[in-house]
Amino acid sequence: MSKQFLTLHTADKAHPTDIFALAATPTTLLSASGSSTIRIFDTTAPDFPLTQSIENAHKLGVHHLVTSKDGKVAASAGFEGTVKVWREDEAGVWGEVGLIKDSNKAGEIWAIALSADGSYLASTTYDGRINVWDLGQASMPKIREYETKGSFGMCVDLSADGHFTASGHENGSVYVFNNDTGRMLHSLAGLTKPIRTLSFSPASKLLAAAGDTRIIALYDVSSGEQVANLSGHAGWVLNLDWSATGEWLLSGSHDSKAKVWSLESRTCVATHSHGDQALWAVKWLPKTGRSELFALAGGDGSVAFYREAAGG
Amino acid sequence: MMDDGSFDDMLFKAISNEGSSQESLTASTDDFNDLLGTTGVSQTTLFHSEDDLFTNYYTDHISGMARKTETIADPSHRAISNSQEPSTKVEEMSPSVRDRNWVIKTIELVFESIVDALLEKNDKLSISLKTRSGSTGRRIDPTNGIVTVDGGLQTRSITFPGSTAHEAWRFTVLVRILELVHDALTSNAVITKRDIYYRSPDLFVKQAVVDRYVDDIACTFGISRNLLNVSAAAKGLMVGNFSIRRLEGTAIDGLTNREVRPRQSYIKHPLTRSQGTLVPNLNEDDILEVSTVRWIVVVEKEATFRSLVHSNLWVDISSQGILLTAKGYPDLETRAFLRELTTVAPHIPLYAMMDFDPDGLAILSTYKHGSYSLAHENSHAASFAASRPLNLPQIRWIGVKSCHLTSNSVLATKASEKAVGQAGGLLKLTTRDRHKARKMLEWDVLAEDGPEPEWRAEIQRMLLLNVKAEMQILEEHPGGSGKWLKGELGLL
Numbered sequence: 001m002s003k004q005f006l007t008l009h010t011a012d013k014a015h016p017t018d019i020f021a022l023a024a025t026p027t028t029l030l031s032a033s034g035s036s037t038i039r040i041f042d043t044t045a046p047d048f049p050l051t052q053s054i055e056n057a058h059k060l061g062v063h064h065l066v067t068s069k070d071g072k073v074a075a076s077a078g079f080e081g082t083v084k085v086w087r088e089d090e091a092g093v094w095g096e097v098g099l100i101k102d103s104n105k106a107g108e109i110w111a112i113a114l115s116a117d118g119s120y121l122a123s124t125t126y127d128g129r130i131n132v133w134d135l136g137q138a139s140m141p142k143i144r145e146y147e148t149k150g151s152f153g154m155c156v157d158l159s160a161d162g163h164f165t166a167s168g169h170e171n172g173s174v175y176v177f178n179n180d181t182g183r184m185l186h187s188l189a190g191l192t193k194p195i196r197t198l199s200f201s202p203a204s205k206l207l208a209a210a211g212d213t214r215i216i217a218l219y220d221v222s223s224g225e226q227v228a229n230l231s232g233h234a235g236w237v238l239n240l241d242w243s244a245t246g247e248w249l250l251s252g253s254h255d256s257k258a259k260v261w262s263l264e265s266r267t268c269v270a271t272h273s274h275g276d277q278a279l280w281a282v283k284w285l286p287k288t289g290r291s292e293l294f295a296l297a298g299g300d301g302s303v304a305f306y307r308e309a310a311g312g
Numbered sequence: 313m314m315d316d317g318s319f320d321d322m323l324f325k326a327i328s329n330e331g332s333s334q335e336s337l338t339a340s341t342d343d344f345n346d347l348l349g350t351t352g353v354s355q356t357t358l359f360h361s362e363d364d365l366f367t368n369y370y371t372d373h374i375s376g377m378a379r380k381t382e383t384i385a386d387p388s389h390r391a392i393s394n395s396q397e398p399s400t401k402v403e404e405m406s407p408s409v410r411d412r413n414w415v416i417k418t419i420e421l422v423f424e425s426i427v428d429a430l431l432e433k434n435d436k437l438s439i440s441l442k443t444r445s446g447s448t449g450r451r452i453d454p455t456n457g458i459v460t461v462d463g464g465l466q467t468r469s470i471t472f473p474g475s476t477a478h479e480a481w482r483f484t485v486l487v488r489i490l491e492l493v494h495d496a497l498t499s500n501a502v503i504t505k506r507d508i509y510y511r512s513p514d515l516f517v518k519q520a521v522v523d524r525y526v527d528d529i530a531c532t533f534g535i536s537r538n539l540l541n542v543s544a545a546a547k548g549l550m551v552g553n554f555s556i557r558r559l560e561g562t563a564i565d566g567l568t569n570r571e572v573r574p575r576q577s578y579i580k581h582p583l584t585r586s587q588g589t590l591v592p593n594l595n596e597d598d599i600l601e602v603s604t605v606r607w608i609v610v611v612e613k614e615a616t617f618r619s620l621v622h623s624n625l626w627v628d629i630s631s632q633g634i635l636l637t638a639k640g641y642p643d644l645e646t647r648a649f650l651r652e653l654t655t656v657a658p659h660i661p662l663y664a665m666m667d668f669d670p671d672g673l674a675i676l677s678t679y680k681h682g683s684y685s686l687a688h689e690n691s692h693a694a695s696f697a698a699s700r701p702l703n704l705p706q707i708r709w710i711g712v713k714s715c716h717l718t719s720n721s722v723l724a725t726k727a728s729e730k731a732v733g734q735a736g737g738l739l740k741l742t743t744r745d746r747h748k749a750r751k752m753l754e755w756d757v758l759a760e761d762g763p764e765p766e767w768r769a770e771i772q773r774m775l776l777l778n779v780k781a782e783m784q785i786l787e788e789h790p791g792g793s794g795k796w797l798k799g800e801l802g803l804l
Binding site for chain 2: 016017018020034035036059060061063079080081108126127152154170194236254277278280
């Protein structure tokens with residue numbers, strides 16, 4: 001079975017340099033790059049107009065950008081090592097509401113994830129620690145620190161139901177922590193090379209993880225069993241995203257290819273090329289009409305929007 | 313005793329001068345820069361240093377001689393009479409030229425003041441020194457793309473006997489180096505940092521101590537290290553189709569690495585093919601012959617240089633170009649030589665092959681924009697009429713870049729690299745690498761609107777991917793690294 005996706009629109013040169021991250025809200029797509037500016041596009045209008053540019057968000061560039069599932073909170077991580085928290089006001093304008101700095105000297109904050117309601121932020125460090133921050137309090141304190149074996153935490157995710165934190169590491173380790181008990185639930189085996197991306201399914205039942213093995217591994221979150229391998233990428237897998245229903249998984253690779261995987265058949269149903277540079281970011285947009293939409297961005301600085309072909 | 317920063321480049325003061333002298337120890341660097349600026353202007357017609365290795369040897373000899381005469385005739389360059397007050401001396405000196413005589417005099421002032429302090433039976437002797445630690449205060453000059461000192465240098469004073477034995481040792485080191493530099497200057501001989509070290513190895517403990525203090529002294533005086541008559545031991549290696557003819561009739565041939573007498577025939581036999589010669593210091597009268605050179609390639613590492621020189625590729629292409637390495641961060645001599653080479657032959661393209669890691673890009677930046685730790689040398693050279701700035705704006709970075717990392721690149725651990733030989737040349741970043749990369753993103757050179765957007769993007773990609781790559785990665789290129797290099801040089 002294959003599925004057709006058509007290019008709907010391309011925002012050329014949305015950023016002057018590599019776009020490292022995309023994040024979505026019900027009505028917008030946010031993009032972040034090696035430049036200091038975060039851009040926000042309206043995804044409800046047919047030509048995806050740029051509605052806001054947050055200048056000087058992070059002077060040295062932005063490497064991670066995430067939104068809460070409800071779309072109310074965004075967080076960005078910059079190369080200087082800090083995280084900024086953003087909120088949208090009634091007029092639809094995003095503004096900074098908080099700054100998180102890891103006081104630990106070795107602790108440049110790297111990957112970040114937000115809980116579904118935007119009240120917690122999880123972050124990784126180069127030396128393998130996973131920290132959780134409470135954004136509900138004015139000072140945004142660190143409320144939990146999960147220790148791992150010291151390998152660089154390259155990616156992190158929080159499950160939509162709030163129960164789990166997962167981290168992927170440079171040495172191939174994947175850990176799942178139980179947020180209720182504060183303990184490690186699983187140390188997942190199977191991958192031996194850097195894990196560059198991982199993502200909980202919308203129902204929090206599955207965890208997808210991928211990286212330099214070029215295989216996407218699917219784990220059952222409660223048992224820790226590996227339930228599937230999705231193979232087909234020829235390059236390192238840099239980014240993963242589940243569609244809102246959990247039917248589809250989108251993946252982006254270092255060799256500029258994006259793939260759409262069917263969870264039902266566990267096969268690749270579509271492959272798209274995005275320029276000839278690394279595809280750093282792939283993102284489903286909230287389903288508004290009958291068809292699914294997604295966005296791709298990477299080394300060429302443009303954002304391409306795709307729509308599922310009718311009847312596909 | 314003194315009222316403003318005109319004194320702040322004076323190296324030495326007795327601590328007992330209290331009050332006003334303390335102020336001058338930390339006198340604002342703006343004043344210092346003003347001073348440099350004015351001397352820079354006023355000396356344009358005067359300046360000529362016979363010891364300056366960077367001196368343009370195309371300078372008209374006659375006018376050069378005339379300048380020399382003027383310099384010597386300048387009364388302010390005579391030895392200072394002992395009866396004068398220090399403040400008088402400095403006022404007299406400040407508008408003058410910073411040449412050999414000026415440096416000799418400045419060093420003598422330091423020693424004089426030590427003697428004065430001893431005669432006055434002061435408890436402490438003190439020398440103040442500008443230190444160059446960290447990269448704060450460096451910025452890139454937008455007009456010429458050179459890293460310059462931006463007034464952020466720290467001044468510290470080194471006292472004797474000092475509060476610790478270590479401080480007393482530092483004072484002794486400094487005095488000993490000043491003494492050796494003074495000897496070299498008065499006898500008009502050039503000494504190497506290595507020479508200095510071997511004069512008192514027990515005192516200096518290690519070479520790095522000498523290197524640091526020599527550069528600190530040059531920085532404090534606001535002059536190039538060459539004006540101290542101190543050079544680094546030659547570090548750079550080069551090979552290729554060039555020759556250097558010296559006035560006395562000898563010549564260096566870059567392909568055979570032989571010194572030849574005039575009219576002796578050049579026999580280029582494969583067996584005598586050069587494995588590399590030390591980058592020479594060019595004298596004013598030397599003639600650099602590069603008419604058949606079509607490209608210059610600078611490589612970061614000696615290992616890369618050696619493997620290229622031993623390759624079949626090199627046999628194939630050596631008659632057309634020059635290969636050079638400074639074995640890591642380039643020394644002033646190598647940079648000066650390249651600057652000279654590219655000035656003599658500006659049409660020859662200059663390429664750089666560096667590892668894809670933070671140091672590789674920092675080394676590239678040193679070649680192109682000048683050194684961050686020796687920023688006083690970059691700006692100094694730029695401010696002197698007879699010397700050239702040491703930057704190389706035309707240098708072109710050809711690799712290794714993030715686009716050379718392919719999906720087949722294998723991240724090798726050191727162990728598997730040896731065992732399986734699947735090297736791939738790809739390694740993960742260390743904590744130090746990540747720290748250095750982050751610090752580099754703060755450099756002016758890598759600023760968002762700075763001169764090197766590609767470097768900024770490459771450092772960011774490096775951090776995202778968490779990998780670095782050495783030259784071997786190019787072996788994955790179809791046809792190997794040799795074919796890749798030929799392609800980059802336009803030889804295919």
